Amino acid sequence: xxxxxxxxxxxxxxxxxxxxxxxxxxxxxxxxxxxxxxxxxxxxxxxxxxxxxxxxxxxxxxxxxxxxxxxxxxxxxxxxxxxxxxxxxxxxxxxxxxxxxxxxxxxxxxxxxxxxxxxxxxxxxxxxxxxxxxxxxxxxxxxxxxxxxxxxxxxxxxxxxxxxxxxxxxxxxxxxxxxxxxxxxxxxxxxxxxxxxxxxxxxxxxxxxxxxxxxxxxxxxxxxxxxxxxxxxxxxxxxxxxxxxxxxxxxxxxxxxxxxxxxxxxxxxxxxxxxxxxxxxxxxxxxxxxxxxxxxxxxxxxxxxxxxxxxxxxxxxxxxxxxxxxxxxxxxxxxxxxxxxxxxxxxxxxxxxxxxxxxxxxxxxxxxxxxxxxxxxxxxxxxxxxxxxxxxxxxxxxxxxxxxxxxxxxxxxxxxxxxxxxxxxxxxxxxxxxxxxxxxxxxxxxxxxxxxxxxxxxxxxxxxxxxxxxxxxxxxxxxxxxxxxxxxxxxxxxxx
Amino acid sequence: xxxxxxxxxxxxxxxxxxxxxxxxxxxxxxxxxxxxxxxxxxxxxxxxxxxxxxxxxxxxxxxxxxxxxxxxxxxxxxxxxxxxxxxxxxxxxxxxxxxxxxxxxxxxxxxxxxxxxxxxxxxxxxxxxxxxxxxxxxxxxxxxxxxxxxxxxxxxxxxxxxxxxxxxxxxxxxxxxxxxxxxxxxxxxxxxxxxxxxxxxxxxxxxxxxxxxxxxxxxxxxxxxxxxxxxxxxxxxxxxxxxxxxxxxxxxxxxxxxxxxxxxxxxxxxxxxxxxxxxxxxxxxxxxxxxxxxxxxxxxxxxxxxxxxxxxxxxxxxxxxxxxxxxxxxxxxxxxxxxxxxxxxxxxxxxxxxxxxxxxxxxxxxxxxxxxxxxxxxxxxxxxxxxxxxxxxxxxxxxxxxxxxxxxxxxxxxxxxxxxxxxxxxxxxxxxxxxxxxxxxxxxxxxxxxxxxxxxxxxxxxxxxxxxxxxxxxxxxxxxxxxxxxxxxxxxxxxx
Numbered sequence: 001x002x003x004x005x006x007x008x009x010x011x012x013x014x015x016x017x018x019x020x021x022x023x024x025x026x027x028x029x030x031x032x033x034x035x036x037x038x039x040x041x042x043x044x045x046x047x048x049x050x051x052x053x054x055x056x057x058x059x060x061x062x063x064x065x066x067x068x069x070x071x072x073x074x075x076x077x078x079x080x081x082x083x084x085x086x087x088x089x090x091x092x093x094x095x096x097x098x099x100x101x102x103x104x105x106x107x108x109x110x111x112x113x114x115x116x117x118x119x120x121x122x123x124x125x126x127x128x129x130x131x132x133x134x135x136x137x138x139x140x141x142x143x144x145x146x147x148x149x150x151x152x153x154x155x156x157x158x159x160x161x162x163x164x165x166x167x168x169x170x171x172x173x174x175x176x177x178x179x180x181x182x183x184x185x186x187x188x189x190x191x192x193x194x195x196x197x198x199x200x201x202x203x204x205x206x207x208x209x210x211x212x213x214x215x216x217x218x219x220x221x222x223x224x225x226x227x228x229x230x231x232x233x234x235x236x237x238x239x240x241x242x243x244x245x246x247x248x249x250x251x252x253x254x255x256x257x258x259x260x261x262x263x264x265x266x267x268x269x270x271x272x273x274x275x276x277x278x279x280x281x282x283x284x285x286x287x288x289x290x291x292x293x294x295x296x297x298x299x300x301x302x303x304x305x306x307x308x309x310x311x312x313x314x315x316x317x318x319x320x321x322x323x324x325x326x327x328x329x330x331x332x333x334x335x336x337x338x339x340x341x342x343x344x345x346x347x348x349x350x351x352x353x354x355x356x357x358x359x360x361x362x363x364x365x366x367x368x369x370x371x372x373x374x375x376x377x378x379x380x381x382x383x384x385x386x387x388x389x390x391x392x393x394x395x396x397x398x399x400x401x402x403x404x405x406x407x408x409x410x411x412x413x414x415x416x417x418x419x420x421x422x423x424x425x426x427x428x429x430x431x432x433x434x435x436x437x438x439x440x441x442x443x444x445x446x447x448x449x450x451x452x453x454x455x456x457x458x459x460x461x462x463x464x465x466x467x468x469x470x471x472x473x474x475x476x477x478x479x480x481x482x483x484x485x486x487x488x489x490x491x492x493x494x495x496x
Numbered sequence: 497x498x499x500x501x502x503x504x505x506x507x508x509x510x511x512x513x514x515x516x517x518x519x520x521x522x523x524x525x526x527x528x529x530x531x532x533x534x535x536x537x538x539x540x541x542x543x544x545x546x547x548x549x550x551x552x553x554x555x556x557x558x559x560x561x562x563x564x565x566x567x568x569x570x571x572x573x574x575x576x577x578x579x580x581x582x583x584x585x586x587x588x589x590x591x592x593x594x595x596x597x598x599x600x601x602x603x604x605x606x607x608x609x610x611x612x613x614x615x616x617x618x619x620x621x622x623x624x625x626x627x628x629x630x631x632x633x634x635x636x637x638x639x640x641x642x643x644x645x646x647x648x649x650x651x652x653x654x655x656x657x658x659x660x661x662x663x664x665x666x667x668x669x670x671x672x673x674x675x676x677x678x679x680x681x682x683x684x685x686x687x688x689x690x691x692x693x694x695x696x697x698x699x700x701x702x703x704x705x706x707x708x709x710x711x712x713x714x715x716x717x718x719x720x721x722x723x724x725x726x727x728x729x730x731x732x733x734x735x736x737x738x739x740x741x742x743x744x745x746x747x748x749x750x751x752x753x754x755x756x757x758x759x760x761x762x763x764x765x766x767x768x769x770x771x772x773x774x775x776x777x778x779x780x781x782x783x784x785x786x787x788x789x790x791x792x793x794x795x796x797x798x799x800x801x802x803x804x805x806x807x808x809x810x811x812x813x814x815x816x817x818x819x820x821x822x823x824x825x826x827x828x829x830x831x832x833x834x835x836x837x838x839x840x841x842x843x844x845x846x847x848x849x850x851x852x853x854x855x856x857x858x859x860x861x862x863x864x865x866x867x868x869x870x871x872x873x874x875x876x877x878x879x880x881x882x883x884x885x886x887x888x889x890x891x892x893x894x895x896x897x898x899x900x901x902x903x904x905x906x907x908x909x910x911x912x913x914x915x916x917x918x919x920x921x922x923x924x925x926x927x928x929x930x931x932x933x934x935x936x937x938x939x940x941x942x943x944x945x946x947x948x949x950x951x952x953x954x955x956x957x958x959x960x961x962x963x964x965x966x967x968x969x970x971x972x973x974x975x976x977x978x979x980x981x982x983x984x985x986x987x988x989x990x991x992x
Contacts (some may be wrong), residue, residue, distance in 0.1 A: 058899075175816060257822030290969065298901075355759045406536065472786070
């Protein structure tokens, strides 16, 4: 089941000791951030700074060579300039190191000379049985082992990458780092991350296989400039998407983009028709822009995959209903009629002038959102619900400037709404999503936007994988990807 | 120059006294939020609660009828149920009121009976010379007069709508409220807002003409379900776009969306080809989704309109460069070669392995962003710059958990970066944008995303209209709209 490379990558992600070659006390250098990040984020193993320029790094005695370290070293993280890297790899070989991360750039992506240097490094590593990440990358994150080689990026921008179940494989360090950063901001949680760089040794396909078998990873997202081993990708991807969703952003799709990709990681983007066919054949969800990546990943991981394309829309107001209906149709989704049973049930809760059709326009009703979503979700004409309604009433923290009496009345009402949401709304909805096996996708929570703080109900939903997307269009787009993934999975059942 | 309707709307937006019919002490009712919003947001004029149910509203003596108010009333805001509205309008006529806002829903959009009611109200108003907003709307905001009839939405969700120069005309209350809320969150500032509802009396075209002549409004954004007077729109829009940009989201473009729009405001969406032609002929920037509306508005208002479609890309890392190049090409923008002069200048500042081509991949360089953008902007092959680089270094507030020594070193470095940005970077860039007459559009500031606080440099840029969009794709999309607007304006010059 698990191939040799899976075990090797697992060792790389779970070292007992790490040496940082090029560790530094200068905050402008990568060796500063990387070493301190490992030192201060709770890595339980041994950590060794290696440098010739300073005696101590962050008050820890430095070694001038890995070979001088008296204990065994599992993982070496290399941040010295490119022309020193072959010598460091030689040292790793002599020391008996089995895993390395080469952060350093200036290899194949800069031309012939760099390419030679890169091949030299690969030769040394192959001979010694060393597997390595990079070069020209940000390295790895393993949240469960408190390991991050993200360096400067991480301590300044992401205090701590929250542990969870989204795994990221990125052929771009900055795009990958962006996903971690923006994801953490949105409250998403990650299992493992790898910025794969030039992929001189370990490839995208290798990491994909590793993440397939990684029990901590429930959904895999990838940023792809080019794949080196198309056949292997097809094989591994087909196996993976049966067990967990794979969401990929393929870039370098245009002439300008492909040229830029070549100068970035030296990758040849290859034929776009190959990639389109490969993703389609293997059930990989191929999204069209970076904003989609995490949006789709979290829904695919935590929501039921819809069995069809018929969407019930539940909206606080007509405008969002129109936007949502437009967006659904543009994305190839259907906005069907609801059954009389549903219409009658909704009429009991909503004011007489509600829309009496799909989209369900609740005409400003704030306290029936959960009930309405539940009813529409149950409707046999509906495979999924897209909601743009108030899922969580703001607590009234924004009311500080108001007179006491007003504030007290308004906040009391807000508390009442919150209780209603938390007591029946949220738990009931989560239970129904499971029972009916249909997803609920939220684009904007109500028109009560601009809220200063996140309502509690929204937080609970998010923690259960029901994320609120910023616009109805984004929600519809996410749903369309889920629908396609569902079609693929049903196709598999059909061929069994 | 200014027609009668412009003066009438100006009176509506600048009343000296306002009565709220249906004011309430019950926080669940619109009459609560609306009255208290007016009361507590600094409106300098007289404010009268009108209700039969209570003696005082928020401790202010209430009148049971507008006619009982001893002083003149300039504007009446109506929030009583639909069937009471004709009687209230009669009272307004008798009182000599000239402006009204009918928040109440349940008119034409609910069917024949509501339509009759609506016509009755219109008849009374016409006879008395009363101009009114709505019904079925959220009313107006005039930030310079501290007037907001947004009710519940506003105090809970938007502490105070910040005064500035974006004007909004929305045929949807919730979509319009969303734009105000999300805009305030993003630090954008607004002149005036109107949720036009069913447009029984005043139409989109009327507000457009008013905003055309409003000196406080520099850019007009619109949410449109359907226009009632196509010919008048063409006339007013053509005049407006010469003086200020108009950005419109037209919805109800699909079958499902058009059906939803009809049940929302009773509007008939009309022929899509008419709208496409109308917007093109008049230079109205017609965007494709709600997220574009403010993105484009702020750029169109504050940045030079590009004279061509050639984009220089300046990126912190290769991945974002590839994404940006793909996005530009997809949006019909060109990614041209840079002149040798520019390449040589950039080579002085960047590490040897920088990309030496467009996109300019600064390979992680943090302190040369402003210099590089300036050089690329100057390049004669370039009409605009799209940047995905570090415009503002995080202050290090996220480092609180780190040991003192590390934190001090890292924060000292952050301060150094900040000084550099603020002393030369920002002011120099803003000056160059003016000098060259070319826009700079930012999609993500560096890969240093996930930052806890907004860097000072980014704040200064934002206050000068250089907003940072969340992704390179969003930035490229904004740029493509500006390019099309520029083509339209140059076409006008050609025909003079």
